[in-house]
Amino acid sequence: MNWFGLRSSRGEDKFEAWIKRLHEQRVASGQTQPVGPCPDEEFLRGLAKRSRAISLSDARIDHAATCPKCMSRIVALRNGNRDRSRKLAYALAAVACLLLTAGLFGWLHIRENRQQALALAQPVSKTVDLWNADTNRGQQTGHLQSVELPAAVVQLTVILPRFSPSGQYLIAVTRKEDGTGVVAEGLAPTVSSGQQLKVSVALDLRKVKAGAYFLCTTHEQDQAAYYYPLQIK
Numbered sequence: 001m002n003w004f005g006l007r008s009s010r011g012e013d014k015f016e017a018w019i020k021r022l023h024e025q026r027v028a029s030g031q032t033q034p035v036g037p038c039p040d041e042e043f044l045r046g047l048a049k050r051s052r053a054i055s056l057s058d059a060r061i062d063h064a065a066t067c068p069k070c071m072s073r074i075v076a077l078r079n080g081n082r083d084r085s086r087k088l089a090y091a092l093a094a095v096a097c098l099l100l101t102a103g104l105f106g107w108l109h110i111r112e113n114r115q116q117a118l119a120l121a122q123p124v125s126k127t128v129d130l131w132n133a134d135t136n137r138g139q140q141t142g143h144l145q146s147v148e149l150p151a152a153v154v155q156l157t158v159i160l161p162r163f164s165p166s167g168q169y170l171i172a173v174t175r176k177e178d179g180t181g182v183v184a185e186g187l188a189p190t191v192s193s194g195q196q197l198k199v200s201v202a203l204d205l206r207k208v209k210a211g212a213y214f215l216c217t218t219h220e221q222d223q224a225a226y227y228y229p230l231q232i233k
Contacts (some may be wrong), residue, residue, distance in 0.1 A: 034067035035059075044070060048077035123155040123202060128215065130161045131196060131204075133228065147215065148231045149173075151205050160197045160215065161226075166190045168220035169199045173213050176225050183208050208232050 175181025
């Protein structure tokens with residue numbers, strides 16, 4: 001049986017308990033003097049580390065169990081191992097904290113740079129009038145004539161179709177009519193203007209290639225998405 005590295009359900013180190021019993025047996029039998037020479041340092045280190053390469057039938061263990069000098073060295077080595085384990089655990093925890101902090105600051109830095117770039121860019125004001133557009137849900141586009149947006153930072157005001165509910169709207173530019181391939185989006189509440197409801201969002205389209213896209217409006221509550229053909233110039 002190999003007790004190295006095992007602990008009982010009560011937390012007792014079974015290896016140390018075994019050494020203690022072995023010593024008590026030697027004393028009870030009158031064997032108070034260690035038998036044979038002291039083992040070398042390598043063996044004592046292995047014993048302190050509870051190396052599985054050492055068999056419990058090894059006669060050198062019998063010597064160590066009754067030798068004050070060997071036992072003192074084993075205790076010192078085991079205490080040193082515990083100290084190194086603690087220091088290693090503290091070092092790993094410190095490194096993890098540093099990496100987490102660095103990652104957080106890096107993410108905040110990138111986000112801040114993007115926000116600053118968006119703020120510094122001169123926005124182009126555009127209005128899309130959907131007041132008289134059809135409001136077919138899903139993948140059926142409404143009737144919208146020649147809607148164009150530039151490849152720039154656009155301050156877009158969308159006049160919603162008549163009878164649209166008030167509240168928060170997600171305004172997005174997508175590559176496909178099923179809502180996939182979002183290239184820009186913004187969330188904002190409606191603002192009343194007479195009978196009309198308007199939503200104003202900032203869309204960064206500077207890196208969007210010219211071509212055909214879709215303008216998508218989604219209400220926060222019913223999540224109904226409406227798609228309108230759009231050209232990026």
